[in-house]
Amino acid sequence: METPNLDFLFYPESVAVIGASNVPGKIGNAIMRSITLRYDGKVYAVNVRGGEIEVNGKKFQVYKSIHEIPDEIDVAVIAVPAKFVPDVIDDCGKKGVKAAVIISAGFKEAGRTDLEEEIVERAKKWGIRLVGPNCLGVTNLENGFDCNFNPPERQARPPFGKVAFMSQSGAFGAAILDWAAREKIGMSKFISLGNMADLDESDFMAYLGDDPKTGVITGYIEGVKDGRKFFNTAKEVTLKKPVVILKSGRTEAGAKAAASHTGSLAGAYKIYQAAFEQAGVLEARSMRQLFNYAKALAMQSPAKGNRVAIVTNGGGAGVMMSDGLLERGLKLAELSEKTRERFKKDIEEGKLPHHMSYRNPIDVIGDAPSSRYEIAMRYALEDENVDLLVVISLFQSPALDEGIVEAMERMKAYGKPIVFVAPGGDYPHKMARNIELKGVPVYETVEDGVDAVYALVRYGEWLRENGEL
Amino acid sequence: METPNLDFLFYPESVAVIGASNVPGKIGNAIMRSITLRYDGKVYAVNVRGGEIEVNGKKFQVYKSIHEIPDEIDVAVIAVPAKFVPDVIDDCGKKGVKAAVIISAGFKEAGRTDLEEEIVERAKKWGIRLVGPNCLGVTNLENGFDCNFNPPERQARPPFGKVAFMSQSGAFGAAILDWAAREKIGMSKFISLGNMADLDESDFMAYLGDDPKTGVITGYIEGVKDGRKFFNTAKEVTLKKPVVILKSGRTEAGAKAAASHTGSLAGAYKIYQAAFEQAGVLEARSMRQLFNYAKALAMQSPAKGNRVAIVTNGGGAGVMMSDGLLERGLKLAELSEKTRERFKKDIEEGKLPHHMSYRNPIDVIGDAPSSRYEIAMRYALEDENVDLLVVISLFQSPALDEGIVEAMERMKAYGKPIVFVAPGGDYPHKMARNIELKGVPVYETVEDGVDAVYALVRYGEWLRENGEL
Numbered sequence: 001m002e003t004p005n006l007d008f009l010f011y012p013e014s015v016a017v018i019g020a021s022n023v024p025g026k027i028g029n030a031i032m033r034s035i036t037l038r039y040d041g042k043v044y045a046v047n048v049r050g051g052e053i054e055v056n057g058k059k060f061q062v063y064k065s066i067h068e069i070p071d072e073i074d075v076a077v078i079a080v081p082a083k084f085v086p087d088v089i090d091d092c093g094k095k096g097v098k099a100a101v102i103i104s105a106g107f108k109e110a111g112r113t114d115l116e117e118e119i120v121e122r123a124k125k126w127g128i129r130l131v132g133p134n135c136l137g138v139t140n141l142e143n144g145f146d147c148n149f150n151p152p153e154r155q156a157r158p159p160f161g162k163v164a165f166m167s168q169s170g171a172f173g174a175a176i177l178d179w180a181a182r183e184k185i186g187m188s189k190f191i192s193l194g195n196m197a198d199l200d201e202s203d204f205m206a207y208l209g210d211d212p213k214t215g216v217i218t219g220y221i222e223g224v225k226d227g228r229k230f231f232n233t234a235k236e237v238t239l240k241k242p243v244v245i246l247k248s249g250r251t252e253a254g255a256k257a258a259a260s261h262t263g264s265l266a267g268a269y270k271i272y273q274a275a276f277e278q279a280g281v282l283e284a285r286s287m288r289q290l291f292n293y294a295k296a297l298a299m300q301s302p303a304k305g306n307r308v309a310i311v312t313n314g315g316g317a318g319v320m321m322s323d324g325l326l327e328r329g330l331k332l333a334e335l336s337e338k339t340r341e342r343f344k345k346d347i348e349e350g351k352l353p354h355h356m357s358y359r360n361p362i363d364v365i366g367d368a369p370s371s372r373y374e375i376a377m378r379y380a381l382e383d384e385n386v387d388l389l390v391v392i393s394l395f396q397s398p399a400l401d402e403g404i405v406e407a408m409e410r411m412k413a414y415g416k417p418i419v420f421v422a423p424g425g426d427y428p429h430k431m432a433r434n435i436e437l438k439g440v441p442v443y444e445t446v447e448d449g450v451d452a453v454y455a456l457v458r459y460g461e462w463l464r465e466n467g468e469l
Numbered sequence: 470m471e472t473p474n475l476d477f478l479f480y481p482e483s484v485a486v487i488g489a490s491n492v493p494g495k496i497g498n499a500i501m502r503s504i505t506l507r508y509d510g511k512v513y514a515v516n517v518r519g520g521e522i523e524v525n526g527k528k529f530q531v532y533k534s535i536h537e538i539p540d541e542i543d544v545a546v547i548a549v550p551a552k553f554v555p556d557v558i559d560d561c562g563k564k565g566v567k568a569a570v571i572i573s574a575g576f577k578e579a580g581r582t583d584l585e586e587e588i589v590e591r592a593k594k595w596g597i598r599l600v601g602p603n604c605l606g607v608t609n610l611e612n613g614f615d616c617n618f619n620p621p622e623r624q625a626r627p628p629f630g631k632v633a634f635m636s637q638s639g640a641f642g643a644a645i646l647d648w649a650a651r652e653k654i655g656m657s658k659f660i661s662l663g664n665m666a667d668l669d670e671s672d673f674m675a676y677l678g679d680d681p682k683t684g685v686i687t688g689y690i691e692g693v694k695d696g697r698k699f700f701n702t703a704k705e706v707t708l709k710k711p712v713v714i715l716k717s718g719r720t721e722a723g724a725k726a727a728a729s730h731t732g733s734l735a736g737a738y739k740i741y742q743a744a745f746e747q748a749g750v751l752e753a754r755s756m757r758q759l760f761n762y763a764k765a766l767a768m769q770s771p772a773k774g775n776r777v778a779i780v781t782n783g784g785g786a787g788v789m790m791s792d793g794l795l796e797r798g799l800k801l802a803e804l805s806e807k808t809r810e811r812f813k814k815d816i817e818e819g820k821l822p823h824h825m826s827y828r829n830p831i832d833v834i835g836d837a838p839s840s841r842y843e844i845a846m847r848y849a850l851e852d853e854n855v856d857l858l859v860v861i862s863l864f865q866s867p868a869l870d871e872g873i874v875e876a877m878e879r880m881k882a883y884g885k886p887i888v889f890v891a892p893g894g895d896y897p898h899k900m901a902r903n904i905e906l907k908g909v910p911v912y913e914t915v916e917d918g919v920d921a922v923y924a925l926v927r928y929g930e931w932l933r934e935n936g937e938l
Contacts, residue, residue, distance in 0.1 A: 169785025174865035179893050316730065363729070426650075
């Protein structure tokens with residue numbers, strides 16, 4: 001595995017936007033808006049027309065060429081018509097630019113493979129690494145370096161956090177950023193891969209594998225550029241941190257659609273599945289599953305086994321969770337004799353109610369306050385037969401007080417992964433936020449919670465198989 | 470199939486709350502709060518202690534017994550300790566009460582089968598129909614008749630609409646109401662079935678089948694009370710309106726958990742599956758799927774075939790939708806020669822862009838305004854090879870204007886079902902609301918949209934197989 005050091009791409013000190021425009025609605029204007037919003041590096045506007053640009057209340061002189069800029073440039077963001085890009089690459093090369101993010105479309109995806117080969121060749125000559133062409137560029141949520149031309153009122157940016165996302169579809173990538181912002185899922189870096197004329201999904205996977213700010217690598221792909229490279233890279237990276245991939249083009253119709261979209265030969269899905277399996281990549285089958293996996297893996301440590309305990313204040317939700325876990329090949333823990341005795345004794349002494357069930361699922365019943373939850377959670381987490389705890393709270397019951405938030409904080413001491421499920425409306429959503437601030441991931445439905453457990457168990461298995469856990 | 474007329478239960482003119490309490494936090498107090506909030510029938514409070522109760526700013530005299538009430542009583546809501554319930558039933562009988570909603574727990578679920586048999590026997594003698602015991606009662610979202618003791622700040626109530634929901638789990642039912650309120654899914658009637666000592670899921674299914682206010686019947690069940698009755702009822706009702714059931718206790722562990730929850734012998738899941746299939750019941754496998762199905766069926770007519778056209782401004786989402794549909798046994802429509810010619814001509818004339826794809830998925834590409842969507846949607850809907858249209862909009866692209874809302878309104882004229890998918894954050898959610906006000910259901914993810922298509926196609930097939938479509 002070769003790991004390109006792409007720090008200069010994500011942490012540039014100075015950036016030139018080539019094709020910067022004064023006209024609202026133009027891509028070269030939108031990029032200037034995005035890039036000057038939070039990023040505190042130096043931004044230079046370039047456009048053959050020259051003049052001046054005002055964005056986000058700041059004025060920028062427009063240089064007619066990159067050579068006029070009285071400064072070194074680390075990254076060029078290119079948004080000029082495709083036919084001009086080869087010469088712009090040469091200009092960048094002469095200027096000593098290290099990476100170019102080519103937003104412009106009109107290359108391979110439009111039948112102009114020749115033009116795409118031309119820019120690759122020129123970039124190689126100058127030692128410039130390329131992102132794109134035909135992409136939304138990169139967004140570093142840490143320092144605000146953001147080439148994405150979708151305006152913030154249409155596409156919000158998520159908070160800075162541990163999940164990196166790379167996408168072979170720009171439009172879908174944009175939707176994911178917008179969605180993550182609404183769901184308050186923290187992201188580290190976003191890469192719109194575009195045509196991958198140079199840097200591809202494996203290069204970024206390798207880089208993100210060493211990126212200290214990234215805890216989980218996620219991606220949307222239609223087809224990998226180089227199967228062997230992907231496999232070898234993934235196999236090493238997954239020992240360092242989890243990699244979750246949503247692969248589309250799984251069916252014949254999907255593969256056909258992919259061929260006309262990114263032009264990638266989607267290849268036989270079974271081969272992908274086998275490669276994912278052997279390289280320790282978690283495959284997500286849907287957008288929601290991708291983020292269910294990612295959130296769990298970003299917030300919790302992988303499970304040391306597959307034995308799951310459930311504590312719930314609703315019997316029905318416990319039944320659904322049992323079904324969901326079993327259907328995904330997971331196991332309900334068999335509570336130890338000692339644990340059962342502890343419950344039995346507390347019930348006899350009146351500390352716990354007679355009608356509760358202390359089989360697994362442990363049903364603390366509808367009138368449970370947080371103190372009763374805490375007893376049950378402790379007993380479950382202290383049981384050596386339990387590898388992971390699922391807590392289900394139906395907050396519709398007024399008996400359940402907000403002490404549950406602090407209780408979750410205390411449960412972290414046991415070092416076992418915990419997944420929280422809180423179905424319902426506004427109140428559970430509010431509580432979910434508070435519980436997530438304590439580091440425990442909360443899910444809206446039982447099935448989402450099942451995804452989370454699955455990811456933590458499967459990734460734990462992968463690490464154990466490879467002697468890493 | 471016998472259809473009990475339960476109008477007196479859902480539309481009572483007068484109600485007595487037996488066990489009404491002045492003490493906040495008590496169930497008898499919470500029920501008084503719920504029932505007097507919107508319901509404009511007459512409400513009487515009953516408690517052996519007498520006195521006066523103030524709820525929602527209104528004062529109520531407390532009658533020591535139902536006999537003291539100087540009025541006829543249609544429905545009694547009973548929230549007194551289990552051991553008093555048999556005598557209360559007799560009191561209700563003498564008073565001429567038609568139905569009793571027994572909230573009280575402590576019957577069969579607590580090992581007191583004898584007590585449960587006792588109340589059934591007494592109710593039969595007086596001709597009283599029973600809901601429960603051990604339940605959250607019924608909620609009629611139309612007239613506000615609401616026995617549910619969860620307070621509105623913990624469990625919101627959804628708006629009035631077409632989806633009925635019945636639940637063998639009270640706690641899960643409460644979560645569903647709360648969730649539907651947040652998702653703005655309109656509901657007609659909610660029934661918490663409890664122990665089903667008398668009225669069971671089949672009785673309510675039959676009643677809701679004839680209820681003009683209910684368009685879709687949904688339910689959560691762990692096991693049916695009478696298999697033959699359920700099957701015969703479902704078979705008739707599904708010809709009138711769709712029935713969607715989430716059955717839990719599918720796995721061995723789930724069935725065990727169900728046995729200790731509702732005491733229902735969950736039975737072999739395969740038998741349930743076969744029965745659902747043969748009776749035209751759509752089985753949902755998760756909470757979200759239940760409502761994905763229900764929303765589509767409530768807002769759109771069933772499809773006359775399984776050939777789906779996709780119009781999208783994002784290639785990746787089109788690929789994912791193709792996969793999702795194929796994986797569920799659905800089909801991408803093959804657009805007719807005539808339709809392809811129409812697209813071709815428009816492209817040649819510059820009305821549509823050269824790079825768009827007019828295979829199916831029809832990719833109107835990222836810079837599509839609503840006018841371009843409209844052309845593509847019309848061509849797809851006018852194609853005789855198309856039974857259903859999926860529209861995917863990635864609203865992150867600023868090119869897509871709000872004219873799409875009115876365009877969707879115009880598409881209704883074609884009479885073919887339409888499913889809209891709009892992934893992302895706050896802006897797409899806002900647009901989703903506006904589009905749903907035009908009668909087109911909108912989904913947050915591709916996979917949710919696939920569910921919607923599946924429900925419309927499968928229900929259409931069921932009706933056609935039975936000569937009803």
